Amino acid sequence: MATGLQMEERVPENLKKKLALAVRSIQWSYAIFWSISARQPGVLEWGDGYYNGDIKTRKTIQALELNADQLGLQRSEQLRELYDSLSAGEASPQSRRPSVALSPEDLSDTEWYYLVCMSFVFNIGQGLPGRTLANGEPIWLRNAHFADSKVFSRSLLAKSASIQTVVCFPFLGGVIELGVTDLVLEDPSLIQHVKTSFLEIPHPIISKKSAGAGNTRNDKNPACAVLDQDILDTKLVPHVQGEELDMVSPNNSSNGFEPNQPAEDSFLVEGMNGGASQVQSWQFMDEEFSNCVHHSMNSSDCISQTFVEPENDVSVPKGEQVNDHCLQDLQECNHTKMCFLDVRSNDLHYQSVLSSLLKSSHQLILGPYFRNYQRESSFVSWNKKGLAHCQNPGGETPQKLLKKVLFVVPRMHVGDLFDSPEDNGIKDVVWRPEADEIGMSNALAERGQKEKLNERFFTLKSMVPSISKDDKLSILDDAIEYLKELERRVGELESGRELTEVEARTKGKSQDSVERTSDNYGNNKTNNIKKPLINKRKACDIDETEPERNRVVPKEGSTDNVIVSMTNREVLIQMRCPWREGVLLEIMDAISNLQLDCHSVQSSTVEGTLSLNIKSKFKGSVVASAGMIKQALQRFTRKC
Amino acid sequence: MEHPSQDSLLKHPNSITYESPYPLYALAISHSPHRVAVGSFLETFNNRVDVLSFDPETLTLKPQLPALSFDHPYPPTKLMFHPSTSSPNLLASSGDFLRLWDLRDHSAEPLSVLNNSKSSEFCAPLTSFDWNDVEPRRLGTSSIDTTCTIWDVERGVVETQLIAHDKEVYDIAWGEARVFSSVSADGSVRIFDLRDKEHSTIIYESPQPDTPLLRLAWNKQDLRYMATILMDSNKVVILDIRAPTMPVAELERHAASVNAISWAPQSSRHICSAGDDTQALIWELPTVAGPNGIDPMSVYSAGSEINQLQWSAAVPDWIAVAFSNKMQLLKV
Numbered sequence: 001m002a003t004g005l006q007m008e009e010r011v012p013e014n015l016k017k018k019l020a021l022a023v024r025s026i027q028w029s030y031a032i033f034w035s036i037s038a039r040q041p042g043v044l045e046w047g048d049g050y051y052n053g054d055i056k057t058r059k060t061i062q063a064l065e066l067n068a069d070q071l072g073l074q075r076s077e078q079l080r081e082l083y084d085s086l087s088a089g090e091a092s093p094q095s096r097r098p099s100v101a102l103s104p105e106d107l108s109d110t111e112w113y114y115l116v117c118m119s120f121v122f123n124i125g126q127g128l129p130g131r132t133l134a135n136g137e138p139i140w141l142r143n144a145h146f147a148d149s150k151v152f153s154r155s156l157l158a159k160s161a162s163i164q165t166v167v168c169f170p171f172l173g174g175v176i177e178l179g180v181t182d183l184v185l186e187d188p189s190l191i192q193h194v195k196t197s198f199l200e201i202p203h204p205i206i207s208k209k210s211a212g213a214g215n216t217r218n219d220k221n222p223a224c225a226v227l228d229q230d231i232l233d234t235k236l237v238p239h240v241q242g243e244e245l246d247m248v249s250p251n252n253s254s255n256g257f258e259p260n261q262p263a264e265d266s267f268l269v270e271g272m273n274g275g276a277s278q279v280q281s282w283q284f285m286d287e288e289f290s291n292c293v294h295h296s297m298n299s300s301d302c303i304s305q306t307f308v309e310p311e312n313d314v315s316v317p318k319g320e321q322v323n324d325h326c327l328q329d330l331q332e333c334n335h336t337k338m339c340f341l342d343v344r345s346n347d348l349h350y351q352s353v354l355s356s357l358l359k360s361s362h363q364l365i366l367g368p369y370f371r372n373y374q375r376e377s378s379f380v381s382w383n384k385k386g387l388a389h390c391q392n393p394g395g396e397t398p399q400k401l402l403k404k405v406l407f408v409v410p411r412m413h414v415g416d417l418f419d420s421p422e423d424n425g426i427k428d429v430v431w432r433p434e435a436d437e438i439g440m441s442n443a444l445a446e447r448g449q450k451e452k453l454n455e456r457f458f459t460l461k462s463m464v465p466s467i468s469k470d471d472k473l474s475i476l477d478d479a480i481e482y483l484k485e486l487e488r489r490v491g492e493l494e495s496g497r498e499l500t501e502v503e504a505r506t507k508g509k510s511q512d513s514v515e516r517t518s519d520n521y522g523n524n525k526t527n528n529i530k531k532p533l534i535n536k537r538k539a540c541d542i543d544e545t546e547p548e549r550n551r552v553v554p555k556e557g558s559t560d561n562v563i564v565s566m567t568n569r570e571v572l573i574q575m576r577c578p579w580r581e582g583v584l585l586e587i588m589d590a591i592s593n594l595q596l597d598c599h600s601v602q603s604s605t606v607e608g609t610l611s612l613n614i615k616s617k618f619k620g621s622v623v624a625s626a627g628m629i630k631q632a633l634q635r636f637t638r639k640c
Numbered sequence: 641m642e643h644p645s646q647d648s649l650l651k652h653p654n655s656i657t658y659e660s661p662y663p664l665y666a667l668a669i670s671h672s673p674h675r676v677a678v679g680s681f682l683e684t685f686n687n688r689v690d691v692l693s694f695d696p697e698t699l700t701l702k703p704q705l706p707a708l709s710f711d712h713p714y715p716p717t718k719l720m721f722h723p724s725t726s727s728p729n730l731l732a733s734s735g736d737f738l739r740l741w742d743l744r745d746h747s748a749e750p751l752s753v754l755n756n757s758k759s760s761e762f763c764a765p766l767t768s769f770d771w772n773d774v775e776p777r778r779l780g781t782s783s784i785d786t787t788c789t790i791w792d793v794e795r796g797v798v799e800t801q802l803i804a805h806d807k808e809v810y811d812i813a814w815g816e817a818r819v820f821s822s823v824s825a826d827g828s829v830r831i832f833d834l835r836d837k838e839h840s841t842i843i844y845e846s847p848q849p850d851t852p853l854l855r856l857a858w859n860k861q862d863l864r865y866m867a868t869i870l871m872d873s874n875k876v877v878i879l880d881i882r883a884p885t886m887p888v889a890e891l892e893r894h895a896a897s898v899n900a901i902s903w904a905p906q907s908s909r910h911i912c913s914a915g916d917d918t919q920a921l922i923w924e925l926p927t928v929a930g931p932n933g934i935d936p937m938s939v940y941s942a943g944s945e946i947n948q949l950q951w952s953a954a955v956p957d958w959i960a961v962a963f964s965n966k967m968q969l970l971k972v
């Protein structure tokens with residue numbers, strides 16, 4: 001090398017500190033010093049580095065308070081240790097783990113990027129650091145995460161870490177690389193500033209900014225979560241056989257760059273495909289291979305985990321194994337001169353390093369099941385066109401059965417109705433003292449009671465118009481609505497009219513009708529006695545639709561408001577009478593006393609006149625004549 | 641891609657159909673021997689639970705011989721086998737009460753009828769329950785009386801009862817031994833820790849106030865995630881318990897309302913949902929959702945609205961669905 005540096009001195013002392021000061025003063029994410037490899041002359045490898053990006057978790061238990069300085073250095077060292085331990089291979093998988101302060105789960109995406117960079121080596125003239133060294137000129141790369149991988153071999157990695165700007169410049173026979181998650185315009189003075197202020201002076205300046213604060217990653221903001229979808233869209237279901245793999249699609253959150261996406265995606269797929277077939281022993285059943293998995297664990301951020309942290313240490317040994325494998329691959333790849341292959345191997349590198357390092361509990365376990373899905377699975381790949389074909393039962397109540405299970409079935413059980421409490425005052429949980437005895441009870445014994453209740457509900461339902469559903473809740477709801485409506489109407493009429501008030505009839509109500517009233521609507525009745533009544537205003541003008549019926553023509557002039565038609569045992573009653581509270585109940589009772597069983601009641605109140613259409617049937621063998629029915633009902637029309 | 645008409649086939653290499661004389665709703669699958677319990681849905685007192693035996697090797701699913709089926713008062717709102725393999729014969733059902741059944745060779749014996757109400761001989765109706773698989777003696781029920789009741793089913797006593805919500809509680813799911821979550825007509829998802837019964841944490845509230853949340857599924861492979869469905873909504877809402885109030889994803893590819901959800905028992909990233917559009921969709925959750933939403937990975941179309949879905953750890957490569965009077969096991 002032209003630099004003529006001794007290998008032993010390739011990493012200057014105190015460099016880490018200098019890097020630290022430099023990168024922190026400009027608030028970038030990391031600084032790496034690439035130096036000439038001692039083992040392989042002509043190749044740049046990791047010399048030293050300082051990490052200044054955001055941090056996911058600090059696991060270390062610290063006796064002393066460390067200042068930002070020390071913390072940053074410590075973190076960088078821990079990252080290095082972690083890398084060493086992960087790449088140490090399977091030599092002693094169990095024993096070396098405890099010495100590492102960090103585990104892969106603790107890292108943020110940017111830290112991953114930083115960590116994975118440690119595994120890279122560059123030929124002089126290759127890659128960003130290699131070219132920088134060869135040309136002796138700084139390189140300023142913006143949009144690093146979208147750069148062609150020939151230019152910037154770590155672009156996919158950068159994408160996952162949201163690294164957008166990378167700068168390399170020659171320094172002390174090696175190359176200093178700086179990176180940041182922001183887009184920074186080219187600024188030679190910045191390089192100069194870094195060089196002169198920090199790297200080349202012996203006594204560092206104290207930095208003002210504490211580590212980790214500067215570089216906020218975007219993925220803390222869920223709204224920014226775009227991207228990546230395209231990758232995932234590309235037909236999942238890998239046909240992977242043999243070893244399950246955890247393919248890693250860049251799990252980043254860079255935003256605002258959608259236009260570039262398709263190219264990236266296809267590139268990724270192609271790359272992975274190529275890489276896989278080249279090195280790994282995966283088999284593909286067809287060309288549909290696409291990438292699936294992504295490591296969620298590390299994409300997440302610092303939100304504290306309230307409850308549970310899934311335990312996942314199980315997979316470590318496997319991860320290491322793969323790791324070794326791929327590090328080895330990496331070596332091979334780097335010796336390859338073909339740029340074409342490099343592209344792929346870098347992707348593979350990216351993918352396999354990450355997947356192995358990251359390896360945690362979630363694997364694409366479905367892979368084996370899905371691999372033959374066309375033959376075995378009941379499921380077929382989803383596509384948008386499928387939507388058009390699928391039946392969409394229109395008009396039906398959505399979630400019909402589910403709603404019945406949740407809303408209706410519970411009401412079937414109980415005689416008592418459970419109203420949802422509206423006491424919104426108490427929000428927090430209170431608990432009742434422990435109950436040690438359990439009530440074993442026989443639901444059957446209650447059935448008699450329930451049946452009675454059901455019967456009453458049925459009656460109520462028959463009295464209230466516009467009942468849509470059969471369940472008790474709806475019946476009550478409609479009844480309540482109806483009552484409200486009626487009350488409102490009463491109010492209107494009371495305030496608006498100047499007619500003579502008429503006393504309610506307080507006597508002559510049939511006693512048996514009172515007895516037959518159940519509690520459910522008893523209240524209505526007890527309140528109604530003194531309410532004023534409304535004069536009837538309209539004469540009957542109900543159309544008769546079935547002329548063949550045995551029709552009883554009303555004879556009395558002004559009270560001819562009852563029409564009774566009989567067809568076999570079916571009785572149709574149409575009547576009008578002045579409305580007052582409880583009158584409907586009395587009518588129903590009267591009808592019931594005539595051994596008539598109502599199966600449909602329509603009622604409406606217009607200007608104080610109650611119009612009723614009742615369809616009923618004789619329930620007993622005794623059949624009242626139409627005249628009797630009429631007579632029985634006419635008393636209501638006269639009441640005023 | 642074509643799929644044979646479901647009506648004509650009772651058995652197909654990748655799906656097995658059981659046709660019942662009644663509409664079906666509740667479903668449960670046991671560990672070995674693999675059995676499937678199906679509950680009828682008849683809006684009357686008399687309902688039935690049938691126990692079928694399932695052999696994944698020979699792909700047979702038939703009524704157990706000798707026939708094992710029993711009357712159930714009212715439709716069971718949920719059925720579930722004991723979560724541990726040690727008690728494969730214990731079946732629980734919810735409805736008017738929480739009931740435990742011992743499935744014997746020839747009959748199903750009611751073991752206990754558990755009533756959570758001290759004051760009344762009636763139990764507040766139960767909408768659902770979940771058996772704690774970490775601590776199988778613990779079982780939680782949800783009720784329309786706004787409470788959740790935690791049972792010690794071995795002793796047959798109430799461990800605790802919490803007023804969990806402002807309105808009816810529709811579903812309950814365990815996370816860990818002492819942590820459970822519930823959804824309610826009040827539109828909230830809340831998490832409870834039995835060690836601190838004074839407080840609950842609201843994880844999510846439906847966007848329109850008081851849109852009931854009907855079902856809840858907690859991802860047992862990655863407890864940070866849970867899923868819920870709303871009334872009259874085609875969405876499956878995925879929640880991250882670390883980020884309350886804001887769902888991490890909304891899966892919106894159902895063409896009609898969703899009726900059931902179930903996380904994959906063997907993967908933290910997969911969830912299946914089924915709905916009125918007759919489809920069961922398997923989703924793979926990406927790390928980051930794209931601007932156009934998340935597409936499902938694969939789809940199965942049933943003959944009619946799918947009302948029930950179980951992706952049981954007992955048979956992880958089969959998904960059980962119920963629609964009209966059929967129960968179908970689908971190869972994943």
